[in-house]
Amino acid sequence: MFYDVIIIGAGPGGIYSAYELKKLAPQLSVAVFEAGNPLEKRRCPIDGERIKSCIKCKTCSIMSGFGGAGAFSDGKYNITNDFGGTLHEYIGKQKALELMRYVDDINLRFGGEGTKLYSTAGSKFKKLCMQNDLHLLDASVRHLGTDINYTVLENLYAHLKDSVEFHFNSPVDSVKVEKGGFEISACGVSYNCEKCVISVGRSGSKWMEKVCREIGIGTRSNRVDIGVRVELPSEVFSHLTDELYESKIVYRTEKYGDLVRTFCMNPRGAVVNENTNGIVTVNGHSYEDPAKHTQNTNFALLVSKHFSEPFKDSNGYGESIARLSNMLGGGVMVQRFGDLIRGQRSTQKRIDESFTVPTLAATPGDLSLVLPKRILDGIIEMIYALDKIAPGTANDDTLLYGVEVKFYNMEAEGSERLETKYDGLYIIGDGSGITHSLSHASASGVFVAREIAG
Numbered sequence: 001m002f003y004d005v006i007i008i009g010a011g012p013g014g015i016y017s018a019y020e021l022k023k024l025a026p027q028l029s030v031a032v033f034e035a036g037n038p039l040e041k042r043r044c045p046i047d048g049e050r051i052k053s054c055i056k057c058k059t060c061s062i063m064s065g066f067g068g069a070g071a072f073s074d075g076k077y078n079i080t081n082d083f084g085g086t087l088h089e090y091i092g093k094q095k096a097l098e099l100m101r102y103v104d105d106i107n108l109r110f111g112g113e114g115t116k117l118y119s120t121a122g123s124k125f126k127k128l129c130m131q132n133d134l135h136l137l138d139a140s141v142r143h144l145g146t147d148i149n150y151t152v153l154e155n156l157y158a159h160l161k162d163s164v165e166f167h168f169n170s171p172v173d174s175v176k177v178e179k180g181g182f183e184i185s186a187c188g189v190s191y192n193c194e195k196c197v198i199s200v201g202r203s204g205s206k207w208m209e210k211v212c213r214e215i216g217i218g219t220r221s222n223r224v225d226i227g228v229r230v231e232l233p234s235e236v237f238s239h240l241t242d243e244l245y246e247s248k249i250v251y252r253t254e255k256y257g258d259l260v261r262t263f264c265m266n267p268r269g270a271v272v273n274e275n276t277n278g279i280v281t282v283n284g285h286s287y288e289d290p291a292k293h294t295q296n297t298n299f300a301l302l303v304s305k306h307f308s309e310p311f312k313d314s315n316g317y318g319e320s321i322a323r324l325s326n327m328l329g330g331g332v333m334v335q336r337f338g339d340l341i342r343g344q345r346s347t348q349k350r351i352d353e354s355f356t357v358p359t360l361a362a363t364p365g366d367l368s369l370v371l372p373k374r375i376l377d378g379i380i381e382m383i384y385a386l387d388k389i390a391p392g393t394a395n396d397d398t399l400l401y402g403v404e405v406k407f408y409n410m411e412a413e414g415s416e417r418l419e420t421k422y423d424g425l426y427i428i429g430d431g432s433g434i435t436h437s438l439s440h441a442s443a444s445g446v447f448v449a450r451e452i453a454g
């Protein structure tokens, strides 16, 4: 079977590639191969009652399927070059921002109209942060919310399904370089194409490394971010979240000079499990619909670690820490900040008595037995720093879930056109190690589609 273009992965990178290809070059035959399910069949079995924690399904519905890792996310599209990836280093800052805005327009047309665009421009919080040795990064953020994000994906699928051939539950095993194109194999069947766009995200990280090894594409080790998810009553951060929705705040620790940052803030949201290659870590999301709001706000506090010589496996380091937490907690662990500071584990009784009611059923435990001292010290310092701009952050009942790990794919060698050393083979999105966000991954998809369409 031959296609002009095969796209591997139906996350934002793959979807916006397909969208732009069909818009600019409708004559091209395009197929998308996706390891997971169509959107409507994506169901995480955790219901909070019968199944309370991750049962490690063969294909994780949170990470895989139409919509990719972002399908049940909070749908925060950050329009910025300050974080979310280094796409601008390849295609230029101006171009990267222009593509992120273009994606934002598509999202609005496909169901996101009426959602709010927040911005740090002119915010009084920039000064307040600086006065307390904290640094607020610049961004505009479109918050679709988990519900509208889902609607946008439904509408995009309806728009594409008749002109793009989708192969679901079809994990691609191999990519071979052939004369004049590529051969891929999925579920024992081979398919050929002239151009191939690989957009396999974080869940495809191990597979991506294997393919790069097999066809000789160079890779560079990337960083890993390790930390906790903080959950507290929404009132504590409401002055910030009402104006900015999400604030990306960076703090340099006094003790080690490490940078600790807030990440993925979910006002009135919920903490959720995340499964990457069988390792259960923590994440968060929130809904646009006020009826689905919770009493709490959650966000991650992360410290970046990058190993290069002689130990290069930054992701392996992060995995080992996450495994340790899975070993002690049977999954994600939760601890009250007051317990952590007093050097005692949290018990179910203390969690039940806490004024902050957890939104995720996690195992009460002791994060100091899991996180390296340097990382934990940094997180504690930052919680006290945040307490100055959002009093209540360092309350005893603030909940810390561990561990949150942000794995970054190895960065695959590619040109400023996001093309590998093979003509017509592109690696984009989080799978390329270049992007780490919905907006950057989507923008990279539009970019390569335009390259292919000419």
Ligand SMILES: Cc1cc2nc3c(=O)[nH]c(=O)nc-3n(C[C@H](O)[C@H](O)[C@H](O)COP(=O)(O)OP(=O)(O)OC[C@H]3O[C@@H](n4cnc5c(N)ncnc54)[C@H](O)[C@@H]3O)c2cc1C
Binding pocket: 008, 009, 010, 011, 012, 013, 014, 033, 034, 035, 036, 062, 063, 064, 065, 066, 067, 068, 069, 070, 071, 072, 073, 074, 075, 076, 077, 078, 084, 170, 171, 172, 173, 199, 200, 201, 202, 203, 204, 207, 264, 272, 274, 283, 284, 285, 428, 429, 430, 431, 435, 436, 437, 438, 439, 441, 442
């Ligand atoms: C719970 C959660 C919340 C998040 N919230 C936000 C947020 O609010 N804002 C933000 O900017 N980012 C958020 N992110 C990150 C964001 O989802 C990713 O950055 C984005 O989805 C990356 O897009 P992608 O297309 O590169 O990869 P992905 O979305 O990971 O999609 C890759 C797809 O490829 C498929 N695949 C993998 N291997 C193969 C293979 N061998 N063959 C076929 N298919 C394969 C996978 O099944 C997957 O569907 C969140 C992530 C999670 C998990």
